[in-house]
Amino acid sequence: MNNALSLVNVSLEYPDGGSTLKALDSVDLVVGRGEFLSLVGPSGSGKSSLLAVAATLIKPTAGLVVIDGQDVSGLKEAERTALRRDKVGIIFQQPNLLPALTAVEQLLIREHLRGKPLKDARRKAVELLDVVGLSATMHKRPHQLSGGQRQRVNIARALMGSPTVLLVDEPTAALDHERSESIVRLLRKVTDDFRTATVMVTHDTEFLPLTDAVATMRDGRISRASVPSILPN
Ligand SMILES: Nc1ncnc2c1ncn2[C@@H]1O[C@H](COP(=O)(O)OP(=O)(O)OP(=O)(O)O)[C@@H](O)[C@H]1O
Secondary structure, eight states, X not given: OOEEEEEEEEEEEEEETXXXXXXXXXXXXXXXXXXXXXXXXXXXXXXXXXXXXHTTSSOOSEEEEEXXXXXXXXXXXXXXXXXXXXXXXXXXXXXXXXXXXXXXXXXXHHHHHTTOOHHHHHHHHHHHHHHTTOGGGTTOOGGGSOHHHXXXXXXXXXXXXXXXXXXXXXXXXXXXXXXXXXXXXXXXXXXXXXTOEEEEEOSOGGGGGGSSEEXXXXXXXXXXXXXXXHSOO
């Protein structure tokens, strides 16, 4: 199946006083392998809710989430966790790196905690740090890295599990313009090279042309447009 991520008629409701608030309202979305989608929309429109549902962190109230051909809704909690680990990479705005660990150790800690042999993982970690341009800084700790470098470690770490789906929440919010652009370019390259289905929530409309398509959210509803149609002439 080519559609790495599908949301079919997905709704998510939260209790809101005596009534309910629809954070997601009948959302349909399909993202293929190697596709880089931007997700934009005003604050409170449902972007983070969509990422959380796609990441299988929150169960929708209604609708289907299909990842790499597998319907997530019928899975037990342990199966969802395993699917998330094997298929989904998540990149948050703040890298949340562990202060005591070097860049390469940040990529290995999960394997280490799971008691996995580290030889292959170490080779992969070194390769990924090369992909994100951090070969020379792989033994540095977070406080020795710039904000952009920390975000690169974050991206490399998300790729350790060879995810099919890459979910990225405002990766440039804490960065200046130049570093922001290089991070979005890196996400473009990663999407192309690793054929991930990448969804990036962003407020940086100037970088939208680096992505394949733009979905706009408003009041929990989604509309999808090609990149040029939402850019000013
Ligand atoms: N845990 C929750 N409980 C109740 N309501 C929630 C919860 N999480 C989100 N909401 C509500 O759901 C709606 C969508 O929120 P969401 O965080 O998905 O929007 P967003 O587009 O990501 O906003 P932002 O750009 O500010 O992060 C908002 O009205 C929000 O208040």
